[in-house]
Amino acid sequence: MRNLADTEPNETPRDGQGLRSSFSAWIQDMREFLKGRFSLEDDKAQRDEVVANISKGVVFRGVNLWVLIFATMIASLGLNVNSAAVIIGAMLISPIMGPIMGIGLSLGINDFDLLKKSLRNFVLMFIVAIVTSTVYFFISPLSSNSSELLARTVPTTYDVLIALFGGLAGIVAQTRQDRTSTVIPGVAIATALIPPLCTAGFGLATGQMRFFFGAFYLFFINSVFIALATYLMVRFLKYEKKIFIDKTRERNVKRLMMIITLATFVPSVVIGFRMVRVSIFEASVDKYVAQVFNFPQTRVIECSKHYAHGHKPSQIELLLLGEPLSEEMVENARNQLSGFGLSETELVVRQAGGEERIDVASLQQSYGELLEEKNRRIGEMTSLLQRYRVTNVEVGDISREMGAMMDNIRTVSLTKGITFDTAGTPGDTTLVCVVTPSDSTRTIDRETLIRWLRVRTRVDNVKLFVEP
Known part of the structure; x- marks a missing residue:
């Protein structure tokens, strides 16, 4: 009969080894489970089929070219009348992603013939869309800067991320045997390639070059990162590369792609951080004005916020109507700026009775024009409602x-x-x-x-x- 003291030291290592074996088996099972869940092998199309399908969408000739022109006209109309629904419709029918995905695919499989064809059609697509939108906005009687136009003139880091993840979703959908899903139309809406081109055409037609350069940069960012996403997914799926004798040329093209990517991403990060800081600044100003300038006989009728630019500090400019505030009250308001995170901000207060007179006539005219525009829209909607409404009789x-x-x-x-x-x-x-x-x-x-x-x-x- 064995002594219990003699058996315990020998059995403990066996128990520990069993636990380690069970844990390793569990980790292996979990790895296999996750691998099966996230695998892209199910419903995967053949490489040649994917290449042929993307290559077909690269060429702008005949139907594709006319559809591009029509989509550009629809998007221009949507931007002109400030209709998001019309713009979304134009993005859905636009074939603009073909050459961009062709560039990423060609880099991923070393198909430089496809790369040259994609670049040629990309340039053709850009020229046709710019010319079409420019001609439209040149002859259009409406030339106001709508919110839909303004939204496509300042690219940010978020645009880079949208283009990157949208491109990944698009190439994953293209590599499936069943391409009837809603992924590709959704990518076309999210990445928004055609509206920036139309906005650039608006800038050329109206002589506002800031619109042109801002919109062109946004389009360029989207294009680069969709192509980059396509390249990364092609390499992840391990598509067979074409044999290329000139390795130096292959290396140079890849370096050029990396330089373009960094050249677009770094400015986008800077702009994105500035936009976040501007948003925080404007939120702080709203809170400051609502709490500090809350007087029963005085109203803030206009608040202009100017974020710091270069050596010029941030500035808040307020227009007051009602009982004038004393200089002590204004100075007290300035002393409270630091409590709202606005210590480096200048406060300018304009009010009746001060040294600077308020142009009431001009102010009334501005508000009168705004009221007239709202009344016109209300009249149009009322007329439309009367047209469709069923009326009763006596x-x-x-x-x-x-x-x-x-x-x-x-x-x-x-x-x-x-x-x-x-x-x-x-x-x-x-x-x-x-x-x-x-x-x-x-x-x-x-x-x-x-x-x-x-x-x-x-x-x-x-x-x-x-x-x-």
């Missing part, structure tokens, strides 16, 4: 008059509305009258009743139905 009075005119009428039902055709186009107003006779054996003079209803309701199109 059924009670008409029913009594019809009963006095014809003694064989028991009940009357009247409805007035708009007649639409199958295409949804509104037509004339129609009056529908349903009459129930008191005695079904006696006839009702339909023609007389229809003529009377036309005169009484002033509706030419009258439909009369007599219930049996």
Whole structure:
């Protein structure tokens, strides 16, 4: 019989080894589970099929070229009338991603013939879109800077990330056997390639070069990082490379791609950080103005926020109406700037009675124009509502008059509305009258009743139905 003290030292290592073996097995099972979940091998298309499909979308000729022109016109119209829905529609039908994905694919598989074809069509696509949008905005009677136009003139780091992840989603969808999913249309909307080109055309047509350069830079960022995402996914899927004899040329092209990527990413990071700082600054100013300039007899009617630029410090400019504030009160407000994180910010207060007079006439004109524009839009919407709304008629009075005119009428039902055709186009107003006779054996003079209803309701199109 073994002594317990003699067996414990020998059994403990076995237990520890068993635990380590169980943990290793669990880790292996978890690794296999995750590998199976995140595997891209399911529904994977053949390499040659993917290359042929992307290569087909690279060429702008015939249908693709005309669709690009039409998509550019639609996007330009959407930007002009400030309609996000129209812009989204243009992004969905635009074939603009073909050459960009072709560039990334060609770099990933060392197909430099495809690279040259993609670059040629990329340049052609750019020229056609710019010329089309420029011509449109040159002849368009609307030339205001809408919010949709302004939103596509300042690229940020977020645009880089959107283009990168959008490009990854797009190439993953392209490498599947089933390409009928909504991924590619979604990528087209997210990366927004056609609107910046149209905005650049707007800048050229109106002579506002800041629009052109800002929008072109945004388009360039999106293009570079979609191509980069395509290249990375192609290499991740380990697509077979084409044999290329000149290794030096291959290395030079890859270096050029890296330089372009860094040249676009670094400025985007700087702009992105500045935008975040500007947003924080503006939020602090709003909080400061709401809390410090809360006076019962004085109102802040305009607040201009200017973030620091170069050696010029940040500035808050307030326009006040009502009872003028004393210099001590204004100075006290300046002393509270540091409490809101605005210690380096200048405060300029303009109010009636100060050294600088407020141009009330100009201010009234500006607000009058704004009010006039809002009233015009309200009028348009009211007119449109009246066009489609079904209106009631004076059924009670008409029913009594019809009963006095014809003694064989028991009940009357009247409805007035708009007649639409199958295409949804509104037509004339129609009056529908349903009459129930008191005695079904006696006839009702339909023609007389229809003529009377036309005169009484002033509706030419009258439909009369007599219930049996």
